[in-house]
Amino acid sequence: MTIDHDTLEILISRRLDDEITPIEDQLLEETLAADPAAMTLFEQLGRLHRAGRRGMEQQLRQGQPAQTIVRAALRSRSGASTLATLRSWCCSRFTTGLAAGVLITVTLQMALSRQPVDTTEPFASTGVETHAAPQTLPVTRVNGNSRVQRNIDWYRFTDEEGNLWVVEGLREDKVRPAVYDEDL
Protein backbone atom coordinates (compact mmCIF):
# COMPACT_ATOMS: atom_id res chain seq x y z
CA MET A 1 0.00 0.00 0.00
CA THR A 2 1.45 3.33 -1.05
CA ILE A 3 0.71 6.67 0.56
CA ASP A 4 1.08 10.17 -0.85
CA HIS A 5 3.74 12.60 0.28
CA ASP A 6 1.44 14.69 2.49
CA THR A 7 0.19 11.64 4.33
CA LEU A 8 3.76 10.46 4.75
CA GLU A 9 4.76 13.76 6.37
CA ILE A 10 1.73 13.64 8.65
CA LEU A 11 2.57 10.10 9.74
CA ILE A 12 6.21 10.97 10.32
CA SER A 13 5.15 13.99 12.35
CA ARG A 14 2.77 11.91 14.41
CA ARG A 15 5.46 9.33 15.03
CA LEU A 16 7.92 11.98 16.19
CA ASP A 17 5.34 13.42 18.57
CA ASP A 18 4.27 10.01 19.92
CA GLU A 19 0.75 10.53 18.63
CA ILE A 20 0.74 7.75 16.09
CA THR A 21 -1.72 4.85 16.36
CA PRO A 22 -0.54 1.22 15.92
CA ILE A 23 -2.20 0.94 12.49
CA GLU A 24 -0.63 4.20 11.29
CA ASP A 25 2.70 3.07 12.66
CA GLN A 26 2.55 -0.16 10.72
CA LEU A 27 1.67 1.71 7.55
CA LEU A 28 4.58 4.08 8.07
CA GLU A 29 6.99 1.22 8.68
CA GLU A 30 5.95 -0.44 5.44
CA THR A 31 6.37 2.78 3.50
CA LEU A 32 9.78 3.51 4.98
CA ALA A 33 10.94 0.01 4.18
CA ALA A 34 9.75 0.26 0.60
CA ASP A 35 10.76 3.85 -0.21
CA PRO A 36 14.34 5.08 0.40
CA ALA A 37 13.27 8.72 -0.20
CA ALA A 38 10.67 8.35 2.53
CA MET A 39 13.34 6.97 4.84
CA THR A 40 15.64 9.90 4.08
CA LEU A 41 12.82 12.35 4.85
CA PHE A 42 12.06 10.50 8.05
CA GLU A 43 15.69 10.69 9.16
CA GLN A 44 15.99 14.37 8.29
CA LEU A 45 12.81 15.31 10.12
CA GLY A 46 13.80 13.14 13.06
CA ARG A 47 17.15 14.86 13.31
CA LEU A 48 15.52 18.29 13.18
CA HIS A 49 13.00 17.22 15.78
CA ARG A 50 15.67 16.05 18.21
CA ALA A 51 17.80 19.14 17.62
CA GLY A 52 14.81 21.40 18.13
CA ARG A 53 13.84 19.65 21.32
CA ARG A 54 17.37 19.75 22.72
CA GLY A 55 17.65 23.41 21.77
CA MET A 56 14.40 24.20 23.52
CA GLU A 57 15.46 22.25 26.61
CA GLN A 58 18.56 24.42 26.81
CA GLN A 59 16.51 27.55 26.39
CA LEU A 60 14.14 26.48 29.12
CA ARG A 61 17.00 25.79 31.50
CA GLN A 62 18.38 29.28 31.08
CA GLY A 63 17.42 32.13 33.36
CA GLN A 64 16.07 32.07 36.87
CA PRO A 65 14.20 29.09 38.30
CA ALA A 66 10.46 29.23 37.80
CA GLN A 67 9.78 29.20 41.53
CA THR A 68 11.91 32.31 42.09
CA ILE A 69 10.02 34.28 39.44
CA VAL A 70 6.59 33.14 40.60
CA ARG A 71 7.32 33.91 44.24
CA ALA A 72 8.73 37.32 43.37
CA ALA A 73 5.51 38.05 41.48
CA LEU A 74 3.41 36.88 44.42
CA ARG A 75 5.42 39.07 46.78
CA SER A 76 5.08 42.13 44.59
CA ARG A 77 1.37 41.48 44.23
CA SER A 78 1.06 41.16 48.00
CA GLY A 79 2.76 44.56 48.44
CA ALA A 80 0.53 46.11 45.82
CA SER A 81 -2.51 44.60 47.46
CA THR A 82 -1.60 46.00 50.89
CA LEU A 83 -1.04 49.41 49.35
CA ALA A 84 -4.35 49.24 47.51
CA THR A 85 -6.17 48.23 50.70
CA LEU A 86 -4.53 51.05 52.62
CA ARG A 87 -5.40 53.55 49.90
CA SER A 88 -8.97 52.33 49.82
CA TRP A 89 -9.20 52.51 53.63
CA CYS A 90 -7.80 56.05 53.68
CA CYS A 91 -10.15 57.07 50.91
CA SER A 92 -13.19 55.66 52.68
CA ARG A 93 -12.15 57.28 55.97
CA PHE A 94 -11.78 60.62 54.26
CA THR A 95 -15.17 60.30 52.57
CA THR A 96 -16.86 59.31 55.82
CA GLY A 97 -15.21 62.19 57.66
CA LEU A 98 -16.23 64.63 54.97
CA ALA A 99 -19.82 63.41 55.02
CA ALA A 100 -19.95 63.61 58.80
CA GLY A 101 -18.51 67.13 58.71
CA VAL A 102 -21.09 68.30 56.20
CA LEU A 103 -23.89 66.72 58.22
CA ILE A 104 -22.74 68.36 61.46
CA THR A 105 -22.36 71.74 59.74
CA VAL A 106 -25.84 71.59 58.24
CA THR A 107 -27.37 70.51 61.55
CA LEU A 108 -25.63 73.28 63.44
CA GLN A 109 -26.60 75.80 60.82
CA MET A 110 -30.24 74.81 61.09
CA ALA A 111 -30.17 74.76 64.88
CA LEU A 112 -28.51 78.17 65.13
CA SER A 113 -30.77 79.75 62.59
CA ARG A 114 -33.75 79.02 64.84
CA GLN A 115 -32.23 80.73 67.91
CA PRO A 116 -33.14 84.41 68.57
CA VAL A 117 -30.34 86.77 67.74
CA ASP A 118 -28.70 88.51 70.57
CA THR A 119 -28.75 92.06 69.29
CA THR A 120 -26.14 93.32 71.67
CA GLU A 121 -23.58 90.89 70.38
CA PRO A 122 -22.34 92.86 67.33
CA PHE A 123 -21.66 95.93 69.35
CA ALA A 124 -19.93 94.06 72.06
CA SER A 125 -17.55 92.61 69.54
CA THR A 126 -16.65 96.03 68.19
CA GLY A 127 -15.81 97.33 71.62
CA VAL A 128 -18.82 99.62 71.78
CA GLU A 129 -20.63 99.50 75.03
CA THR A 130 -24.33 99.91 75.41
CA HIS A 131 -25.46 102.11 78.18
CA ALA A 132 -29.11 101.41 78.16
CA ALA A 133 -31.22 98.36 78.55
CA PRO A 134 -33.39 97.46 75.57
CA GLN A 135 -36.77 99.03 75.56
CA THR A 136 -39.29 96.58 74.29
CA LEU A 137 -42.20 98.21 72.63
CA PRO A 138 -45.58 96.66 72.28
CA VAL A 139 -46.34 94.37 69.40
CA THR A 140 -46.48 96.28 66.15
CA ARG A 141 -48.47 95.45 63.09
CA VAL A 142 -46.46 95.97 59.92
CA ASN A 143 -49.33 96.28 57.54
CA GLY A 144 -52.77 97.12 58.58
CA ASN A 145 -54.41 94.06 57.12
CA SER A 146 -51.43 91.74 57.43
CA ARG A 147 -51.33 89.12 60.10
CA VAL A 148 -47.57 89.39 60.36
CA GLN A 149 -46.50 90.71 63.73
CA ARG A 150 -43.06 91.87 64.61
CA ASN A 151 -41.53 92.81 67.90
CA ILE A 152 -39.21 95.74 67.65
CA ASP A 153 -36.59 96.53 70.28
CA TRP A 154 -34.88 99.84 70.61
CA TYR A 155 -31.46 100.18 72.03
CA ARG A 156 -29.91 103.47 73.06
CA PHE A 157 -26.27 103.95 73.89
CA THR A 158 -23.42 106.45 73.82
CA ASP A 159 -20.17 105.53 72.15
CA GLU A 160 -16.66 106.48 73.30
CA GLU A 161 -16.76 109.79 71.41
CA GLY A 162 -19.93 110.79 73.13
CA ASN A 163 -22.26 110.18 70.21
CA LEU A 164 -25.68 108.98 71.11
CA TRP A 165 -27.02 106.00 69.13
CA VAL A 166 -30.36 104.38 68.79
CA VAL A 167 -30.54 100.88 67.41
CA GLU A 168 -33.70 99.43 66.07
CA GLY A 169 -33.90 95.73 66.62
CA LEU A 170 -36.29 93.59 64.65
CA ARG A 171 -36.74 90.08 65.87
CA GLU A 172 -36.19 88.59 62.45
CA ASP A 173 -32.81 87.13 63.11
CA LYS A 174 -31.40 90.33 61.67
CA VAL A 175 -29.82 93.33 63.20
CA ARG A 176 -30.30 96.73 61.62
CA PRO A 177 -28.51 99.75 63.01
CA ALA A 178 -30.67 102.81 63.37
CA VAL A 179 -29.90 105.86 61.29
CA TYR A 180 -27.66 108.26 63.15
CA ASP A 181 -29.50 111.38 64.13
CA GLU A 182 -27.73 114.30 65.82
CA ASP A 183 -30.87 115.37 67.55
CA LEU A 184 -30.81 112.18 69.49
Added chain:
Amino acid sequence: MELTLDKKFDERELALVCAARTGDREAIEQLLLHNWDWLKALVIGIVRRTAEVDDVLQEICIRVINKIDQLREPHSYRAWLACLARREAIKWCRQRTRQGQDVPPADRHHPAEQQDGAKEAELSDEYEQVLRAAQALPDKYREVLFLQHSRNLSYNHIAAILDVPLTTVQIRLVRARRMILDRMTEKRVPQRT
Protein backbone atom coordinates in the same frame (compact mmCIF):
# COMPACT_ATOMS: atom_id res chain seq x y z
CA MET B 1 -3.63 4.32 30.69
CA GLU B 2 -1.98 7.49 29.46
CA LEU B 3 -5.39 8.97 28.83
CA THR B 4 -6.40 8.19 32.41
CA LEU B 5 -3.26 9.82 33.76
CA ASP B 6 -3.86 12.79 31.52
CA LYS B 7 -7.40 13.10 32.81
CA LYS B 8 -6.28 12.88 36.42
CA PHE B 9 -3.67 15.53 35.72
CA ASP B 10 -6.29 17.78 34.17
CA GLU B 11 -8.65 17.29 37.10
CA ARG B 12 -5.89 18.19 39.52
CA GLU B 13 -5.11 21.31 37.55
CA LEU B 14 -8.79 22.18 37.41
CA ALA B 15 -8.96 21.99 41.20
CA LEU B 16 -5.95 24.29 41.34
CA VAL B 17 -7.65 26.75 39.00
CA CYS B 18 -10.77 26.82 41.18
CA ALA B 19 -8.68 27.40 44.30
CA ALA B 20 -6.59 30.03 42.53
CA ARG B 21 -9.72 31.94 41.55
CA THR B 22 -10.55 32.38 45.22
CA GLY B 23 -7.13 33.93 45.82
CA ASP B 24 -5.32 30.87 47.18
CA ARG B 25 -1.67 31.85 46.76
CA GLU B 26 -0.39 28.30 47.01
CA ALA B 27 -2.77 27.20 44.24
CA ILE B 28 -1.70 30.10 42.02
CA GLU B 29 1.94 29.19 42.53
CA GLN B 30 1.34 25.52 41.77
CA LEU B 31 -0.73 26.33 38.72
CA LEU B 32 1.96 28.57 37.28
CA LEU B 33 4.70 26.04 38.00
CA HIS B 34 2.73 23.24 36.35
CA ASN B 35 2.35 25.27 33.19
CA TRP B 36 5.74 26.91 33.32
CA ASP B 37 7.59 25.16 30.50
CA TRP B 38 5.09 25.79 27.77
CA LEU B 39 4.50 29.33 29.00
CA LYS B 40 8.21 29.98 28.79
CA ALA B 41 8.40 28.37 25.34
CA LEU B 42 5.58 30.60 24.18
CA VAL B 43 7.36 33.68 25.47
CA ILE B 44 10.68 32.62 23.94
CA GLY B 45 8.90 32.36 20.61
CA ILE B 46 7.75 35.97 20.84
CA VAL B 47 10.40 37.77 22.86
CA ARG B 48 13.55 37.03 20.96
CA ARG B 49 16.00 37.98 23.64
CA THR B 50 16.78 35.28 26.15
CA ALA B 51 17.86 37.81 28.76
CA GLU B 52 14.43 39.41 28.82
CA VAL B 53 12.33 36.26 28.96
CA ASP B 54 12.38 36.16 32.77
CA ASP B 55 11.20 39.76 33.01
CA VAL B 56 8.30 39.07 30.70
CA LEU B 57 7.45 35.92 32.61
CA GLN B 58 7.33 37.84 35.85
CA GLU B 59 4.98 40.38 34.28
CA ILE B 60 2.82 37.50 33.10
CA CYS B 61 2.77 36.02 36.61
CA ILE B 62 1.67 39.34 38.08
CA ARG B 63 -1.02 39.62 35.44
CA VAL B 64 -2.23 36.09 36.17
CA ILE B 65 -2.33 36.77 39.91
CA ASN B 66 -4.32 39.96 39.33
CA LYS B 67 -6.74 38.52 36.82
CA ILE B 68 -7.28 34.90 37.81
CA ASP B 69 -10.49 35.79 39.65
CA GLN B 70 -11.91 37.08 36.35
CA LEU B 71 -11.47 33.71 34.62
CA ARG B 72 -15.00 32.74 33.63
CA GLU B 73 -14.50 29.17 32.49
CA PRO B 74 -12.01 27.18 34.56
CA HIS B 75 -11.90 24.48 31.87
CA SER B 76 -10.39 26.85 29.36
CA TYR B 77 -7.71 28.18 31.68
CA ARG B 78 -4.88 27.06 29.38
CA ALA B 79 -6.22 29.11 26.49
CA TRP B 80 -6.75 32.01 28.87
CA LEU B 81 -3.21 31.69 30.19
CA ALA B 82 -1.75 31.49 26.67
CA CYS B 83 -3.76 34.49 25.52
CA LEU B 84 -2.62 36.52 28.49
CA ALA B 85 1.02 35.47 28.06
CA ARG B 86 0.97 36.19 24.34
CA ARG B 87 -0.52 39.64 24.87
CA GLU B 88 1.99 40.51 27.56
CA ALA B 89 4.94 39.33 25.48
CA ILE B 90 3.78 41.27 22.42
CA LYS B 91 3.29 44.37 24.57
CA TRP B 92 6.82 43.99 25.87
CA CYS B 93 8.18 43.67 22.31
CA ARG B 94 6.32 46.80 21.22
CA GLN B 95 7.72 48.76 24.13
CA ARG B 96 11.20 47.60 23.18
CA THR B 97 10.67 48.58 19.57
CA ARG B 98 9.45 52.03 20.60
CA GLN B 99 12.54 52.46 22.74
CA GLY B 100 14.71 51.44 19.80
CA GLN B 101 16.07 48.39 21.60
CA ASP B 102 14.91 45.76 19.18
CA VAL B 103 17.53 43.14 18.51
CA PRO B 104 17.44 40.37 15.92
CA PRO B 105 16.97 36.84 17.19
CA ALA B 106 20.63 36.00 16.64
CA ASP B 107 21.22 36.93 20.24
CA ARG B 108 20.96 33.40 21.49
CA HIS B 109 24.10 32.28 23.20
CA HIS B 110 24.89 29.31 25.37
CA PRO B 111 28.15 29.79 27.27
CA ALA B 112 28.11 26.23 28.59
CA GLU B 113 28.13 24.83 25.10
CA GLN B 114 31.44 26.48 24.23
CA GLN B 115 33.21 24.41 26.83
CA ASP B 116 32.03 21.11 25.43
CA GLY B 117 33.79 19.01 22.88
CA ALA B 118 33.79 19.36 19.12
CA LYS B 119 30.88 17.00 18.64
CA GLU B 120 28.82 18.83 21.18
CA ALA B 121 29.72 22.10 19.49
CA GLU B 122 28.56 20.70 16.21
CA LEU B 123 25.30 19.54 17.77
CA SER B 124 24.92 22.86 19.50
CA ASP B 125 25.38 24.56 16.15
CA GLU B 126 22.57 22.43 14.83
CA TYR B 127 20.29 23.44 17.73
CA GLU B 128 21.12 27.02 16.91
CA GLN B 129 20.26 26.55 13.29
CA VAL B 130 17.02 24.79 14.05
CA LEU B 131 16.02 27.40 16.60
CA ARG B 132 16.85 30.24 14.24
CA ALA B 133 14.91 28.60 11.47
CA ALA B 134 12.02 28.11 13.89
CA GLN B 135 12.20 31.74 14.98
CA ALA B 136 11.84 32.77 11.36
CA LEU B 137 8.59 30.85 10.96
CA PRO B 138 5.24 32.65 10.80
CA ASP B 139 3.75 33.10 14.28
CA LYS B 140 1.17 30.34 14.16
CA TYR B 141 3.70 27.72 13.06
CA ARG B 142 6.41 28.85 15.44
CA GLU B 143 4.02 28.85 18.36
CA VAL B 144 2.83 25.30 17.84
CA LEU B 145 6.35 24.00 17.24
CA PHE B 146 7.77 25.64 20.35
CA LEU B 147 4.93 24.30 22.43
CA GLN B 148 5.52 20.82 21.11
CA HIS B 149 9.21 21.06 21.86
CA SER B 150 8.71 22.52 25.30
CA ARG B 151 7.50 19.58 27.35
CA ASN B 152 6.16 16.75 25.27
CA LEU B 153 2.73 18.29 25.27
CA SER B 154 0.10 16.16 23.60
CA TYR B 155 -1.79 17.46 20.59
CA ASN B 156 -4.82 17.74 22.85
CA HIS B 157 -3.00 20.01 25.24
CA ILE B 158 -1.57 22.15 22.47
CA ALA B 159 -5.02 22.45 20.93
CA ALA B 160 -6.40 23.52 24.31
CA ILE B 161 -3.64 26.06 24.81
CA LEU B 162 -3.99 27.59 21.36
CA ASP B 163 -7.75 27.15 21.33
CA VAL B 164 -7.70 25.53 17.88
CA PRO B 165 -8.90 22.13 16.64
CA LEU B 166 -6.61 19.16 17.06
CA THR B 167 -6.24 18.67 13.31
CA THR B 168 -5.03 22.26 13.01
CA VAL B 169 -2.27 21.52 15.49
CA GLN B 170 -1.25 18.48 13.50
CA ILE B 171 -1.20 20.30 10.17
CA ARG B 172 0.68 23.27 11.55
CA LEU B 173 3.35 20.98 13.01
CA VAL B 174 3.80 19.19 9.70
CA ARG B 175 4.11 22.48 7.83
CA ALA B 176 6.45 23.98 10.40
CA ARG B 177 8.76 21.02 10.11
CA ARG B 178 8.64 21.15 6.35
CA MET B 179 9.50 24.88 6.35
CA ILE B 180 12.43 24.38 8.74
CA LEU B 181 13.73 21.49 6.68
CA ASP B 182 13.49 23.55 3.49
CA ARG B 183 15.22 26.47 5.12
CA MET B 184 18.05 24.37 6.49
CA THR B 185 18.54 22.48 3.25
CA GLU B 186 18.73 25.79 1.37
CA LYS B 187 21.38 27.01 3.80
CA ARG B 188 23.52 23.94 3.50
CA VAL B 189 23.68 24.02 -0.28
CA PRO B 190 25.50 27.38 -0.62
CA GLN B 191 27.94 26.44 2.16
CA ARG B 192 29.11 23.40 0.23
CA THR B 193 29.58 25.15 -3.10
